[in-house]
Amino acid sequence: MAFPFPDPLMAIPHRRDVPFSRLTTLGVGGCCRWLFEPVTEAQAQAFVRACAREGLPWRTLGGGSNLVVLGDLEGPVLRLRLPQELKRDGLELQASASHGHIRLSAATAELGLAGMEYASGIPGSVGGAMHMNAGAYGRELVDILARYRFLTEDGELVEKVPEPGEFRYRWSVLGGGRVALGLTLRLAAGDPARIRALVEEYRRKRGTSQPLGKRNAGCIFKNPPGLSAGRLIDQAGLKGLRVGDAEVSPEHGNFLVNHGQATAAQFAELMARVRAKVREVHGVDLEPEVEIWAAPEQIIR
């Protein structure tokens, strides 16, 4: 890789050698050698254009809540630091990709806007939620998405209405080098008491089924069509399986937790063992739901 990076990149606010343990909720991973943190859309655009021009492979980090990093990463990593104010226009609400996802859900509730209650416990950034089409309890972001803004892989800024196929189960068109910049939600007029009651009901459900007190990255594997990955892992007897400080949560089979000192290698090993056992017991190949960033020698098979 070419070092130092070209001037247009170096002009963007950046930090060196930031541990991924501080950038992800799971708290593992090596070093992020180059973390670029644009504070404006124009800087984000300059980043993507410079990388595209130089042919530099790079990645986008959101809130780090759905990410397992294995080892050190030498390439540039983009983390947006865009302004976080919300703009309301009737039943529509506009937010930047840097806004906290849970905070956005809480803000809609406070404004008496209904429709985003499902997201009240989904951590990460709005950009990450767009990238993954985050969802829970039968609802997902695309259900309330009026418009979204992003940069193409060449750095062109696009704002558009979502079209069928652009957002699916835990997947969106915003992968493959595109960068989510922000969104406009279309919500419904709601009764604040009913919204609060729904948020409370979801909080209770999550509290009884998910290991919220431990470092985790949410669900690790996607649910195969018509099946529950958590139940498959549970039925395969894997709850409590441990590699060092990495453990299959005894509360929910599809959550892996870090008891404190787990390493990236331990998570890689635990994920591989879970996949192998589920394949053996159920004949089902689980597909990771979390994003995995790995140096080539650490890719999980």
Ligand code: EPU
């Ligand atoms: N189950 C078990 N054992 C387990 C876990 C679950 O038997 O260890 C059973 C449950 O009893 C239930 C079924 O499996 O009958 C489904 O479990 P749950 O309601 O917990 O939902 P899930 O399918 O495991 C999905 C999402 C979650 C989301 C919840 C609630 C995926 C991969 N997971 O979990 O999203 O919070 O529904 O809507 O789609 C995430 O994406 O990171 C995530 C946590």
